[in-house]
Amino acid sequence: MxxxxxxQKLKRNGWPDDEAAAMLDESLLEYSTGIFDDDVExxxxxxxxxxxxxxxxxxxxxxxxxxxxxxxxxxxx
Amino acid sequence: MANTQAMTTAFKVxxxxxxHAFGAQAANGVRTVTTKDVFKLALFLASATRNAxxxxxxxxxxxxxxxxxxxxxxxxxxxxxxxxxxxxxHWTPSASAAxxxxxxxxxxxxxxxxxxxxxxxxxxxxxxxxSQSITAADFTLSMPTNDGTTGLIRIA
Numbered sequence: 001m002x003x004x005x006x007x008q009k010l011k012r013n014g015w016p017d018d019e020a021a022a023m024l025d026e027s028l029l030e031y032s033t034g035i036f037d038d039d040v041e042x043x044x045x046x047x048x049x050x051x052x053x054x055x056x057x058x059x060x061x062x063x064x065x066x067x068x069x070x071x072x073x074x075x076x077x
Numbered sequence: 078m079a080n081t082q083a084m085t086t087a088f089k090v091x092x093x094x095x096x097h098a099f100g101a102q103a104a105n106g107v108r109t110v111t112t113k114d115v116f117k118l119a120l121f122l123a124s125a126t127r128n129a130x131x132x133x134x135x136x137x138x139x140x141x142x143x144x145x146x147x148x149x150x151x152x153x154x155x156x157x158x159x160x161x162x163x164x165x166x167h168w169t170p171s172a173s174a175a176x177x178x179x180x181x182x183x184x185x186x187x188x189x190x191x192x193x194x195x196x197x198x199x200x201x202x203x204x205x206x207x208s209q210s211i212t213a214a215d216f217t218l219s220m221p222t223n224d225g226t227t228g229l230i231r232i233a
Binding site: 066 | 082083084089165202203204205206207209210211212213214215216217218219220221226227228229230231232233
């Protein structure tokens with residue numbers, strides 16, 4: 001079954017929803033992953049597309065450096 | 078509109094008023110805090126405007142309560158009491174925050190930390206990251222190293 005026909009069939013059955021997406025043949029999907037890294041975070045994402053449309057995408061964000069308050073003690077003058 | 082990483086100004090005042098208990102402590106001659114407060118983390122759309130001027134958690138700009146997301150967010154694991162490295166005090170949740178089989182109602186780029194024990198749900202801070210849209214998959218937010226340089230909440 002081509003990806004396009006499968007998409008039409010899934011849409012007739014109420015796709016996208018978790019149950020229908022879980023039944024997709026993974027070989028029909030285009031998989032990609034990537035990393036974003038800077039001073040604030042390290043993020044790894046994964047996604048699966050069917051006919052160019054995302055059917056599943058997850059991400060793991062690891063925070064690196066966060067908010068700080070500077071405490072100031074005033075001096076008597 | 079955009080979210081801005083910040084410790085809220087209201088929280089700084091509340092620290093001086095003793096309004097938050099990130100850890101329990103024994104009697105200290107002034108007051109006894111035997112029960113820690115519960116802190117939660119909620120996800121906010123990239124179109125929202127959460128920043129240092131916030132005072133309390135509310136659902137304005139939060140992900141909709143759909144696709145396995147519950148408004149209000151998730152409870153953070155708090156097993157490590159605040160401590161200090163040299164002159165910097167710090168606190169960090171002791172486990173990641175995770176959402177399973179999530180389909181987000183839109184792109185999001187911020188998490189708001191707030192005190193769920195407080196009646197007003199006082200907001201502590203806003204933490205930003207690259208914009209994410211999640212579809213039928215897990216989203217995990219792992220915490221930084223808990224020290225005086227990178228801890229989630231630091232007072233230097």
